Amino acid sequence: MSSSLIYSTKEIFMQTILTGIRINSDLHLGHFLGVILPMTRLANQHSHDSHINIFVPDLHSIIGDIDGDLQRNIIDSLKIFLAAGLQINDHIHFYRQSYVPAHSELTWILDTVATMGETSRMIQYKEKSDDGKESANVGIFNYPILMAADILLYDATYVPVGEDQFQHLELARNLAERFNNKFGDVFTLPAKTSDQAKFMGQLDGNGIRIRSLTNPEKKMSKSDPSENSKIMLIESPASTAKKIMSATTDSVGKIQFDMFNQPGISNLLQIESLITNQPLQTIISRWTGETNYGDLKSQVATTVSTTLAEFQSRLAEISDDDTIHELLKAGEIYANGVANAKLLKVQKCLGLRD
Numbered sequence: 311m312s313s314s315l316i317y318s319t320k321e322i323f324m325q326t327i328l329t330g331i332r333i334n335s336d337l338h339l340g341h342f343l344g345v346i347l348p349m350t351r352l353a354n355q356h357s358h359d360s361h362i363n364i365f366v367p368d369l370h371s372i373i374g375d376i377d378g379d380l381q382r383n384i385i386d387s388l389k390i391f392l393a394a395g396l397q398i399n400d401h402i403h404f405y406r407q408s409y410v411p412a413h414s415e416l417t418w419i420l421d422t423v424a425t426m427g428e429t430s431r432m433i434q435y436k437e438k439s440d441d442g443k444e445s446a447n448v449g450i451f452n453y454p455i456l457m458a459a460d461i462l463l464y465d466a467t468y469v470p471v472g473e474d475q476f477q478h479l480e481l482a483r484n485l486a487e488r489f490n491n492k493f494g495d496v497f498t499l500p501a502k503t504s505d506q507a508k509f510m511g512q513l514d515g516n517g518i519r520i521r522s523l524t525n526p527e528k529k530m531s532k533s534d535p536s537e538n539s540k541i542m543l544i545e546s547p548a549s550t551a552k553k554i555m556s557a558t559t560d561s562v563g564k565i566q567f568d569m570f571n572q573p574g575i576s577n578l579l580q581i582e583s584l585i586t587n588q589p590l591q592t593i594i595s596r597w598t599g600e601t602n603y604g605d606l607k608s609q610v611a612t613t614v615s616t617t618l619a620e621f622q623s624r625l626a627e628i629s630d631d632d633t634i635h636e637l638l639k640a641g642e643i644y645a646n647g648v649a650n651a652k653l654l655k656v657q658k659c660l661g662l663r664d
């Protein structure tokens with residue numbers, strides 16, 4: 311790792327690929343396949359000519375409950391990317407959201423651009439606030455605007471996230487467009503969600519949604535009380551395999567990729583594709599028409615448990631925190647530089663600065 315923080319003109323104008331993961335509790339297979347693995351693969355592929363921003367949205371974390379120690383979770387969550395195979399170079403930037411105050415400042419400014427209507431239509435807001443319940447905290451409402459600031463401060467073009475975050479990406483795009491219409495080309499618009507999905511290797515343009523193993527109508531979620539619905543990244547191989555072998559499927563009796571009628575089977579095909587890094591179509595062609603669901607389950611159980619076991623042993627080897635602290639130190643200098651320059655441009659547009 312080099313500590314160089316002086317960038318050439320080419321590097322200053324390189325595109326940015328950015329993502330953030332909240333670390334309120336242990337992460338699961340949905341996080342791993344929805345963003346950690348795709349982001350790691352994209353970073354390794356593009357970091358020679360793109361900035362790769364991986365940050366911890368700690369201000370987003372305080373909106374809800376946090377299991378364990380926030381600082382510990384931050385360090386551990388960044389180690390996860392290293393264990394997933396992220397190759398570090400000068401274009402990989404790790405930072406904590408609250409260490410870059412421009413995020414909060416731009417959020418307030420974007421609050422004056424966003425409307426109550428569009429913000430209250432955000433699905434996650436509706437779910438998390440029990441549809442606008444009076445006792446919900448205002449942070450839940452403001453959450454997507456902070457996320458828009460996270461993205462727009464860095465002119466990020468691609469923002470690898472799971473499908474559940476696509477509505478927030480669209481909001482960020484809309485806010486940027488509205489601001490630009492008034493003040494000129496201040497913000498880079500993040501790519502449309504269908505292009506985001508394609509960039510992540512989802513050629514059908516749909517985002518990644520890993521589903522609950524017990525109720526595949528729903529996404530795999532940390533808040534699901536059913537332990538069998540989710541596989542944690544720290545899950546043992548035996549328990550992982552057992553959960554996949556007992557995953558809910560259907561009574562059709564034939565393997566087909568059909569998220570509507572056979573979401574459980576389709577989920578397993580999707581998981582196999584993402585974890586082996588093979589196109590979904592290749593996996594579908596291999597399995598379509600087969601009638602033994604048990605064969606597919608045992609294939610997926612083997613792939614997932616083996617991959618997680620390898621990942622866990624790499625994670626165990628990253629015992630010291632120093633590498634992450636060093637990366638954060640350099641990353642936060644970089645992030646503050648980029649974010650403050652963008653914020654100043656915005657402030658000047660609004661007359662807040664000369």
Ligand code: TYM
Nearest residue numbers: 330331332340341344367457460471472518519520529530
């Ligand atoms: P969060 O912390 O809820 O989830 C982190 C990432 O994991 C993805 N994910 C899934 N993907 C597929 N299937 C699933 N079952 C699944 N569960 C979780 C999420 O889509 C997400 O990509 N608001 C964000 C964090 C954030 C952010 C940002 C992301 C804040 N600012 C700016 C990108 C850019 C969140 O709460 O994700």
